[in-house]
Amino acid sequence: xxxxxxxxxxxxxxxxxxETKLFCSCANRFGDExxxxxxxxxxxxxxxxxVLNARAVDYAVRIGVALHCQVQPSIFHRKNYxxxxxxxxxxxxxxxxxxxxxxxxxxPGGKRVGIERAHLEEDTGKTTHVGGGGRIHDADHSLVxxxxxxxxxVEIVSRxxxxxxxxxxxxxxxxxxxxVATGASDGKMEEGSLRVDANVSVRPVGSTAxxxxxxxxxxNSLRSLGRAIDYExxxxxxxxxGGGEVVQETRHWNEAEGHTSSxxxxxxxxxxRYFPEPDLVPVVPDPAWVDGIRxxxxxxxxxxxRGVAHAAGMAPESDAVVTVVRLGLEPFVTATVAAGADAGLxxxxxxxxxxxxxxxxxxxxxxxxxxxxxxxxxxxLTTAQxxxxxxxxLTGGGDPAGIAAAHGFEALGGDALEAALDEVVADNADAWxxxxxxxxxxxxxxxxxxxxxxxxxxxLAAAAAILRARRAAGC
Amino acid sequence: xxxxxxAGAVRSGEHSAVEVVEEHLERIARRDGGVHAFLHLTADxxxxxxxxxxxxVAAGIDPGPLAGVPVALKDNLCTRGVPTTCxxxxxxxxxxxxxxxxxxxxxxxxxxxxxxxxxxxxxxGSSTENSAFGPTRNPHDPTRVPGGSSGGSAAAVAAGFAxxxxxxxxGGSIRQPAALCGVVGAKPTYGLVSRxxxxxxxxxxDQIGPFAETVADAALLLDVIAGHDPxxxxxxxxxxxxARAGLDRGVEGLRVGLxxxxxxxxxxxxxxxxRTREAADALEAAGAKVDEVSVPAAVxxxxxxxxxxxxxxxxxxxxxxxxxxxxxxxxxDITEMYVRTRTEGFGAxxxxxxxxxTYALSAGYYDAYYGKAQKxxxxxxxxxDAAYQRFDALLGPTxxxxxxxxxxxxxxxxxxxxxxxxxxxxxxAGHPAVSVPYGVDAGGLPLGVQVLAxxxxxxxxxxxxxxxxxxx
Numbered sequence: 001x002x003x004x005x006x007x008x009x010x011x012x013x014x015x016x017x018x019e020t021k022l023f024c025s026c027a028n029r030f031g032d033e034x035x036x037x038x039x040x041x042x043x044x045x046x047x048x049x050x051v052l053n054a055r056a057v058d059y060a061v062r063i064g065v066a067l068h069c070q071v072q073p074s075i076f077h078r079k080n081y082x083x084x085x086x087x088x089x090x091x092x093x094x095x096x097x098x099x100x101x102x103x104x105x106x107x108p109g110g111k112r113v114g115i116e117r118a119h120l121e122e123d124t125g126k127t128t129h130v131g132g133g134g135r136i137h138d139a140d141h142s143l144v145x146x147x148x149x150x151x152x153x154v155e156i157v158s159r160x161x162x163x164x165x166x167x168x169x170x171x172x173x174x175x176x177x178x179x180v181a182t183g184a185s186d187g188k189m190e191e192g193s194l195r196v197d198a199n200v201s202v203r204p205v206g207s208t209a210x211x212x213x214x215x216x217x218x219x220n221s222l223r224s225l226g227r228a229i230d231y232e233x234x235x236x237x238x239x240x241x242g243g244g245e246v247v248q249e250t251r252h253w254n255e256a257e258g259h260t261s262s263x264x265x266x267x268x269x270x271x272x273r274y275f276p277e278p279d280l281v282p283v284v285p286d287p288a289w290v291d292g293i294r295x296x297x298x299x300x301x302x303x304x305x306r307g308v309a310h311a312a313g314m315a316p317e318s319d320a321v322v323t324v325v326r327l328g329l330e331p332f333v334t335a336t337v338a339a340g341a342d343a344g345l346x347x348x349x350x351x352x353x354x355x356x357x358x359x360x361x362x363x364x365x366x367x368x369x370x371x372x373x374x375x376x377x378x379x380x381l382t383t384a385q386x387x388x389x390x391x392x393x394l395t396g397g398g399d400p401a402g403i404a405a406a407h408g409f410e411a412l413g414g415d416a417l418e419a420a421l422d423e424v425v426a427d428n429a430d431a432w433x434x435x436x437x438x439x440x441x442x443x444x445x446x447x448x449x450x451x452x453x454x455x456x457x458x459x460l461a462a463a464a465a466i467l468r469a470r471r472a473a474g475c
Numbered sequence: 476x477x478x479x480x481x482a483g484a485v486r487s488g489e490h491s492a493v494e495v496v497e498e499h500l501e502r503i504a505r506r507d508g509g510v511h512a513f514l515h516l517t518a519d520x521x522x523x524x525x526x527x528x529x530x531x532v533a534a535g536i537d538p539g540p541l542a543g544v545p546v547a548l549k550d551n552l553c554t555r556g557v558p559t560t561c562x563x564x565x566x567x568x569x570x571x572x573x574x575x576x577x578x579x580x581x582x583x584x585x586x587x588x589x590x591x592x593x594x595x596x597x598x599x600g601s602s603t604e605n606s607a608f609g610p611t612r613n614p615h616d617p618t619r620v621p622g623g624s625s626g627g628s629a630a631a632v633a634a635g636f637a638x639x640x641x642x643x644x645x646g647g648s649i650r651q652p653a654a655l656c657g658v659v660g661a662k663p664t665y666g667l668v669s670r671x672x673x674x675x676x677x678x679x680x681d682q683i684g685p686f687a688e689t690v691a692d693a694a695l696l697l698d699v700i701a702g703h704d705p706x707x708x709x710x711x712x713x714x715x716x717x718a719r720a721g722l723d724r725g726v727e728g729l730r731v732g733l734x735x736x737x738x739x740x741x742x743x744x745x746x747x748x749x750r751t752r753e754a755a756d757a758l759e760a761a762g763a764k765v766d767e768v769s770v771p772a773a774v775x776x777x778x779x780x781x782x783x784x785x786x787x788x789x790x791x792x793x794x795x796x797x798x799x800x801x802x803x804x805x806x807x808d809i810t811e812m813y814v815r816t817r818t819e820g821f822g823a824x825x826x827x828x829x830x831x832x833t834y835a836l837s838a839g840y841y842d843a844y845y846g847k848a849q850k851x852x853x854x855x856x857x858x859x860d861a862a863y864q865r866f867d868a869l870l871g872p873t874x875x876x877x878x879x880x881x882x883x884x885x886x887x888x889x890x891x892x893x894x895x896x897x898x899x900x901x902x903x904a905g906h907p908a909v910s911v912p913y914g915v916d917a918g919g920l921p922l923g924v925q926v927l928a929x930x931x932x933x934x935x936x937x938x939x940x941x942x943x944x945x946x947x
Contacts, residue, residue: 040573044794046566046674047553047575049707078790080836082813089793137808144798273836275845278679278787280708 006233007201007210008168009116009160012175013153014185015123015193016059022122022152023050023092030191034145042150044087049279056152057099058293059184060120061285063154064100065294066182067115073284074099074119076277081270084136085125085144093121093155095274099283105158105178106302107170108317114159120283125149154184160199160210165229169222172196177301177326189221196225200232202240211236212246216260218253228253232260304330311336311343320351327358335366341373349373353387357394364394372400384456385409412458420458421466424449436471443467478544478638478692482585485543488532492525492543496587499545503589503636511611512621512631514550515558516590521545524587531585538585541699546581547631547640550591551598552683553672554578561674562606563596565795565802565820575672576707577641577683577700584699589637592627596822597792598648598676600624601894604885605824612881613656615920619878622652622894625686629656632686639696640686645676646780647874647898649684650910654873654923657912659693659940660686661718662898664930665905666711668697669704675791677784678709680902690911690944694718694937701933713931721937726761730866731939732768734927737871740774740896744876747922750914751872754924757946758870758939768862768869772854776900779851781892782835782844783903788825789832795820827888852903859904859929868939869927872897873910877920897925907933911943 018028024041040048064071077095098119104112126148131140156175162168176194179185187194196219201211216232219225231253236246250269251260299307302316304325309316311333324330329350336346346369354364372393376386381404392403404410412420424446425432435442446467450458476484476495484490500518507513531538548554551561553571555578560566574582581588595605603611603626611626613619614634621630625642629652632640642649644662653660661684668683675681685696701715733755738748759765797803797816804819806812821829835844862869874894884891901908907930910923924943928936 040571043799045571045573045800046559046561046569046794047551047571047573047672049671051706051708080790080793082793082796084796084798084809087794087799089796090790137810142809271838273790273833273838273841275786275790275836275841278677278709279675 003205004202004237005205005207006163006229007160007203008162008229009199010158010162010168010171011197011199012156012172013195014156014179014187016056016152016154016184017186018053018055018059018152020053021150022053022056022120023150026150028151029147030193032147034143034147037147038149042087043146050092052280052283053152056120057283057285059152059182060099060118060154061290061293062182062297063118063156063179063184064103065290065297066178066300067100067103067105067118067156069100069103069115069118071100071285071290073097073282075282076280077274078277080273083124084142085127085146085149087125087146087149091122091124092277092280094119099285105171105174107167107174108305108322109170110317111167113161113171116157116159118154118156121153121155123148123151123153165226168198168229169226172222172225173326174301181298181300198225198229200229200236201246202233202236212248214246214248215250216253217250217263220255224253224255227258228260231258235260301325308333308347312347313344314347320347323351323355327355329354332366332369336370336373339370341370342377345373345377349390353390354394357391360394363397368393368399375400375404379413379459379462381409382457382459383461410457412454413462417458417463418466420450420454421446421463424453476638477689478541478687478695481544481638482540482542485528485532486537490543492528492587493522495543496521496525496545496589499589499637502634506634507636509612509617510614510630510634511609512547512592512627512634512636513590514560514562514593514608514627517557517588521587521589528585528587540584540695541581542585544586544639545589545637546586547589547592547628547637548578549594549625549628549640549642551594551643551674552578552641553674554588554591557591559591559674560608561597562594562608563820563822563825564607565816567802569801571672573672576669576704578672580700586639592625592631592640594627595624596825597674597788598624598643598645599788599824599828601647601651601891602879602884603627603652604881605822607822610881613878615657616878619880619920620655622655622874622878624648626652628686629653629658629660632656632658632688638688638692641683641700642686643673643676643681643683644902645680645784646902647895649686650898650908650923650925651874651894653686653910654912654921655878657921658686658688659690659909659911660684661693661697661909662901662907663697663701663933664711664907666709667701667715667907667931667933669707669710671704671706677787678791679787680784690937690940691719691722693909694722697933716931716933718933718937721934722941724938726758726763726939726942729763729868729935729938731755731758731763731765732862732866732869733765734773734869734871735767735769736771736773737897740875742875742893742896743872744916746916747872747874747876750922751870751924754913754943755870758942761942761946765870768866770855770858770862770900772851772858773900775851776855776903777892777896779848779855779903780895780899781831782848783852785828785832786835786845787832789829789836792825792829824888855900856904859900859906863929867935868932871925871927873923873925877916877918877922901927906930907936909936909940911940913943913947
């Protein structure tokens with residue numbers, strides 16, 4: 001795709017973790033029996049009226065503050081279109097006066113992505129089409145579950161600042177972490193509580209004008225988001241290079257077949273006939289209340305990464321730091337720092353062994369974790385042993401000393417290590433002479449042999465130091 | 476007997492509520508065949524409820540300010556388990572699972588609901604001829620309409636079927652039929668009465684209000700239904716003004732403005748203007764200072780209304796799609812089902828307004844139509860505010876003339892729309908207004924005059940209305 005620049009803007013819908021729906025007191029709960037969490041309001045029965053859920057506004061403000069937005073007085077509009085899972089045949093949403101506007105999100109690498117707006121709206125119900133091709137117009141019949149109708153959503157619209165599928169994924173990943181940190185959302189893409197649409201266009205490198213964009217829908221994981229964008233970019237470049245033109249339209253991502261197809265063109269786009277919702281009054285957040293929410297927000301992921309990176313002496317965008325924060329493991333780093341143990345070692349262990357057993361995290365206490373780090377740092381356990389012990393701690397719980405003893409682990413150090421090294425050097429006299437003569441890379445050979453000879457018990461870091469000291473001493 | 480008298484007699488044990496209800500049911504049985512005020516009677520439930528009221532009185536418990544008073548409900552108010560149709564085929568057979576807030580408040584005040592009254596389909600009309608279930612006739616002359624859209628409620632009170640009734644007023648739907656039927660009808664300040672359970676026509680204009688034979692009865696009913704309701708976000712949080720507080724105050728020293736634009740509106744019967752001027756004289760005689768006042772933007776009210784109300788209606792009526800309740804006309808696919816259901820379910824006037832409103836909100840037309848109409852609305856409000864700098868209340872005709880013959884205006888929608896020319900400005904402003912019977916035309920048919928007041932000015936409005944009533 002050389003010569004072309006990709007331009008992506010994302011629209012992310014997130015369900016809010018409120019107890020009740022946006023405009024009524026029905027439970028906001030996923031997975032219940034169909035049509036059990038319903039009432040006259042969320043069924044849109046004649047005569048019913050919406051009343052705004054204050055907690056949903058609270059969450060929308062939290063999201064706005066976390067994304068550095070202006071939180072402003074806003075109003076609701078009606079978005080009119082017919083669909084059976086929308087009980088009133090209009091959606092109550094925010095239009096030209098959203099609650100949050102003009103903010104930004106910082107990717108782990110430091111890039112700032114503009115946030116155009118974030119607004120409140122109600123979710124629709126869920127339709128299952130039975131028979132035919134699974135689409136509404138050829139179905140034998142359709143079943144509608146209104147439990148989701150009226151569940152509060154915030155739609156977060158980025159500016160077209162993303163330049164690759166990887167950046168788009170990083171953005172969604174970061175946004176998800178922020179949403180979870182604010183407490184506004186559980187961020188579960190698989191359950192549909194986080195849904196992403198992508199506006200994709202291409203333009204010649206160096207051009208400042210935007211190309212014609214297509215909106216791609218139906219990506220249900222970060223992976224499919226990346227695949228869909230890559231496919232769409234390739235399609236558009238091929239089209240333009242072949243002398244054609246991109247047509248502005250909405251396209252549907254088919255995960256199984258790995259391609260996008262046209263859903264509706266610009267001409268077929270709905271005329272939503274937006275107008276101010278007369279059943280609701282303007283939402284005017286009290287600035288003092290917004291300040292209170294800002295003050296009460298926990299640290300956001302970018303700030304946590306900076307803290308972990310500083311403690312560990314690593315870069316904030318390094319994979320290990322990003323992983324630790326993404327998995328919410330920074331309390332372990334904090335505990336390590338507080339105990340005066342090696343935070344760098346902590347981050348490495350957390351980003352590798354702990355991350356790969358994250359489902360068993362409940363078994364691991366910060367104190368035991370720090371104890372293990374100390375044992376490794378003191379040379380009581382080798383790296384390999386420490387890893388094994390940590391895995392056992394995660395899978396079955398228990399204290400590291402006990403587990404190490406049960407394995408018969410103790411690091412081979414001191415005189416025993418010297419003796420073991422003597423044997424390895426004696427068995428490889430030729431190599432030793434060349435190493436002493438300056439062939440540095442042979443150190444690896446001795447370390448490898450030593451590991452084999454001691455069945456992994458040798459403290460390899462200590463052994464390397466001994467090797468270097470002996471060579472310096474010329475023996 | 477008036478509602479005030481019935482409630483007093485029932486509360487004191489002098490009269491039984493069951494007897495009162497039986498009398499009214501009997502009157503309905505005898506005469507409603509020729510009037511068709513009711514679409515659905517709840518006689519058994521009413522008698523049961525009346526018996527409960529009597530038991531309460533016997534047990535020394537006060538059943539409330541409307542103890543044993545029969546009330547008729549416009550059939551766009553939701554009543555739990557009782558058919559609620561909006562006089563439309565599309566809702567035929569639908570029984571709401573809940574009561575409108577006003578219905579609950581009536582019950583809590585000891586009132587007895589007799590049934591549901593006829594209306595123009597979805598409250599769209601000025602004659603009650605747009606009902607899918609046949610028109611209502613004016614009790615004063617069965618060849619004539621009762622007005623509309625709350626024609627059933629107005630006729631029920633005029634015929635003595637119930638001393639009180641509830642209607643809804645979006646552009647004059649309480650006041651115009653009140654005038655044509657010779658009863659009192661009030662549209663309260665927007666937000667004073669909860670709309671929860673009122674099936675929406677145009678949400679930013681709809682208000683529920685009382686019909687009664689007397690001003691005092693209308694005030695009594697309004698005070699019972701007024702007040703904040705957390706289920707309606709547009710319900711005003713402030714303590715409601717008392718309508719009854721104005722009844723005995725007179726108008727001594729009040730400044731009343733006779734609105735030029737309302738007395739010179741298009742198509743006004745000179746007899747209506749004459750009665751309005753007599754009303755102004757009567758107020759002056761009672762001690763008020765009456766002067767002419769101009770509310771210039773009021774002349775654009777009708778045009779603005781017929782953009783705003785249909786626009787909101789086009790959205791409010793979208794939900795009648797055959798998916799969840801009411802009529803479903805099956806089709807080969809979802810689109811055909813929508814089209815057939817709405818084609819068969821809605822009458823011509825409803826379809827006309829849905830089309831008008833859909834057009835007014837369409838991309839590219841919004842600013843020219845809906846946006847412009849909202850600006851007119853703001854202008855009208857500003858002009859009223861200016862008038863209320865100088866006046867405590869305003870006066871004008873309610874309807875352009877007396878009750879017209881059935882079928883006289885059904886062929887030309889615009890002629891029908893002109894019926895609301897004097898009532899619409901109050902809806903656009905969100906202000907209260909009440910129609911009081913004031914004299915008759917040459918044919919002996921009742922005419923009404925309208926008292927307008929600023930937002931939450933119900934007390935002063937009823938001061939003027941009571942004075943007018945006493946001066947007849």
